[in-house]
Amino acid sequence: MARDAVAEIKARLDIVDVVGGYVTLQRAGRGHRTLCPFHSEKTPSFNVSQDKQAWYCFGCQEGGDMFTFVQKVEHADFRAALEMLAEKAGVELEAEAQSGERRGAARRRKRTLEINARAAAFFEHVLWSSPAGEDGRTLLAARGVDEGRARTFGIGFAPAGGGGEDALSRYLKERAGATADEIVDAGVAHHARGGRLRDRFRHRLVFPIREERGEVIAFGARALGDDVPKYLNSPETSVYHKGSALFGIDLARAAMHDRRVALIVEGYFDVMAAHVAGVPNVVASSGTALTREQAKVLSRHADSVVLCFDGDEAGRAAASRA
Structure with missing residues (x-):
């Protein structure tokens, strides 16, 4: 049953690791704190308690467990969040909770x-x-x-x-x-x-x-x-779905979250050049215009986006379509 799977997942995973997979957490007393990924703020009000295995944002006045967090950050329903966390925890979902087709896809x-x-x-x-x-x-x-x-x-x-x-x-x-x-x-x-x-x-x-x-x-x-x-x-x-992928997002998300700004460039070498210049909150759209799916990913970490496409015809076209 799904309830058994939820209990097993919670036994295997730590909410600090789950939330920390999306945002950069800082130790604060007995818990962890960061800027809320769900609303714009300058003072961290998003708290994660390892003892309670729960999160709460004093700004949003919302909270919950690892499942509600994944649902909210991934814009997913409970079933999708269950499958994501089950895969991360190495928990095999029963047939009633997950169809054979879904198990095969996983x-x-x-x-x-x-x-x-x-x-x-x-x-x-x-x-x-x-x-x-x-x-x-x-x-x-x-x-x-x-x-x-x-x-x-x-x-x-x-x-x-x-x-x-x-x-x-x-x-x-x-x-x-x-x-x-x-x-x-x-x-x-x-x-x-x-x-x-x-x-x-x-x-x-x-x-x-x-x-x-x-x-x-x-x-x-x-x-x-x-x-x-x-x-x-x-x-x-x-x-892999090209319209939702961003080169460098794994290295940029912490800086984006801290600065609340994401810089978008065209190519791989552009991203590396930005890092060398001390600008780590940068990703590449790999030559495509910024898509709705990419914007959704960026919205988890930043409040605004700056397009830095090349000044050639292709770059101007990509910027106009973003």
Whole structure:
């Protein structure tokens, strides 16, 4: 029953960790405090009690447990919040609480996230520890990005393909035990002739795209030289929807929450340049106009948005559509 699942989830999760996955909490006495994610304020009035496993905002005069918080911050109903927290806690929901189709979708999402994490580690290893990553290291140096900054963003390199199956697909099969269908479902490869897999990203600098809590949901990859397309993204998957993703949101959300302002730029290198300049509350829309879904994500952390798109025709068009 759902009530049993709720009790089990509460036993496994701490509300401080749940809320802390969305906002930056500061210790205050026996509890934690932060600026309220649900209304604009300059003095923190949003409190989280570890003892009571509850939250309360003196400004909104609203409160509740981890389920009501997730419902409110995700704009979700109870069922959706239950499934999100169950997945986080590793609690298997019973058939009455979750249909077989939903359980299958949850398993696919979990497996895609696992494959993405392994792929990100593979790309990063190639960039810094393999001769195949030399071209990527050269490009980063030319753009003034040092290794420390690149590692903060998890940048990697996809090696060129060769005979037989490509490198990432082989790695995921051998090291992660992934099937061909799982690799394709994750969007990092596609089926080629002869039953082999062909990696989606080949001889490109790779940027992992993470969600707010740091899970890798997709990749963006920049070509070297004059290869086209210049930028290639992951396809839509069970965990990635381009219209709602924001590059750098995992690193920017705390600064956005503190400053209540979000800066939107076009590209990955723009985000890194802003961090170097001491402006961490910045994300990239990856060349698209700001969507309603992206605005919803930003509204959890900031009260206003500043568009910093390029001054070319494409940038002006994106700004006018935002």
